[in-house]
Amino acid sequence: MTTFEKRLLDEFQRGFPLVERPFAAIADDLGVTEAEIIETLGRLRDEGMVSRVGAVFDPGAIGASTLAAMAVPPGRLDEVTALVNGFDEVNHNYEREHRINVWFVVTAPHRARLDAVIAEIGERTGLEVLDLPMQEAYHLDLGFPLQWN
Amino acid sequence: MELTAPDRHLIAALEGGLPLVARPYRELARGAGLDEAEVIDRLAAMVDGGLIKRLGVIVRHRELGYEANAMVVWDIADARVDDVGDRFGAFDFVTLCYRRPRRLPAWPYNLFCMIHGRQRQAVLARIDELGRVPGAAGAPREVLFSVRRFKQRGATRLGTAAAAEAAP
Incomplete structure (x- = not known):
């Protein structure tokens, strides 16, 4: 990964420019062209990063x-x-090292729809589904500087 | 903050990500029935009002070499969990820290935090550091490293545009 790519990922996890041409604003900061920013973000997205x-x-x-x-x-x-994963309401799903091994986030317009999704998953799999809604956020995902080795 | 119908369209459109074109807000504006300047104003209001916690590049840590991603769960006394949660959240290596309900007997833990790291040993050392926080010392805890990711994308928080309009 180039220095420019690292800066793009490190410095723009928050505070993305709210201007007509945000990628041009980023390009000015990083000393490249708007087209390079758009092309690089598209490529990093295609590569999964x-x-x-x-x-x-x-x-x-x-x-x-x-x-x-x-x-x-x-x-x-x-x-x-x-x-x-077949449910549109599921946006994150991870396998974790535990007897309770499948962990996923369900998001919907209303609590009633969440309940319906969880109930349907329970019925169709015959497995218990733990429902662990957030009650208090002490710290949110605000992005963080990456360590590049 | 009060969300208007165009706000809801805007949020739904943003969940999939900003279009990677020179004028992305103009693209968002089309679906929301707003103009470009209004989209920028509404997004700025959502950032200022705290509805949007951050706007920017959302990276996939695993693909960037962060392969030791731990969800650490703790059973903290109810009277102390807010204090411990605040203390955990102040560590720069804690990326998320939430209180969630216990589900006894299957699930006795009420405090969750996420730590992303490159190496398992380093992550475990950080967890030990958390374990010395007053109120957490000696508390039952488990570390759930992720094995693989089955799915990661933006939420469909408002469902379809039609559902967004029906939302209370």
């Missing part, structure tokens, strides 16, 4: 979300995660 240029919203301020977890027998991981 960037998820998107977007917003992190105050959790709980819009719609409803929860962290859900299930203890999935290893032989059923593929089947269950395919089912879970």
